Amino acid sequence: MRRLLAVPLLAVLLTGCGIRATEVPTDFGPAPSHVNCSASEPEVSTQSSRGLPVQVFLLCGSSLVAVDRTVSVEDDGTEDPRRRVMVAQELLNQLASAPSAAEKESGYATTVRDGMTVSGPRREDPDDTLRLSYPPDALGATALAQIVCTFSDSAAAEGDGSVVLGGPDDAPLRSYECTDQVRSAPSTTKIPSAQVAGG
Numbered sequence: 001m002r003r004l005l006a007v008p009l010l011a012v013l014l015t016g017c018g019i020r021a022t023e024v025p026t027d028f029g030p031a032p033s034h035v036n037c038s039a040s041e042p043e044v045s046t047q048s049s050r051g052l053p054v055q056v057f058l059l060c061g062s063s064l065v066a067v068d069r070t071v072s073v074e075d076d077g078t079e080d081p082r083r084r085v086m087v088a089q090e091l092l093n094q095l096a097s098a099p100s101a102a103e104k105e106s107g108y109a110t111t112v113r114d115g116m117t118v119s120g121p122r123r124e125d126p127d128d129t130l131r132l133s134y135p136p137d138a139l140g141a142t143a144l145a146q147i148v149c150t151f152s153d154s155a156a157a158e159g160d161g162s163v164v165l166g167g168p169d170d171a172p173l174r175s176y177e178c179t180d181q182v183r184s185a186p187s188t189t190k191i192p193s194a195q196v197a198g199g
Contacts, residue, residue: 057149088156111143135167145186149178
């Protein structure tokens, strides 16, 4: 009899403490970690400055996410090789810069090393070639994915979703493509590429 009375009494006590009694096991394990990855807006000081609105791809969780930035290259409508290199260098600088406090709080990070430079094509290269000061095939998978996705989606490329990259050496040039799979899993997805004549 005492055992029969103890069950409803326990339920009343738990309810009074704000805990709802249940007969279903509630062992869900540890709470999952959550990364915000919310869309980033340029800061007010950046918005008010004159320049070219661009997007760079930063790492958030295990994926690449586009983040709005502004670079100091005037949008004068020209698409000559010199301007393309200027845009590429500004994008590379943005990728190598530490994310802002707000971006860090939202979970953004970058794996692109600081100090890299980009130059235009050599005499025998295709006109849309961009040569990095570090060999592309020696970069980490995520860093290369950040660069490829950022360049291919900008005025630094020809607009077909790909970008021709080379290094400071005589290694063959390659045309890299940023795909949905690369953006979703940059550290484990091999970037589609093909060797380009010249170089």
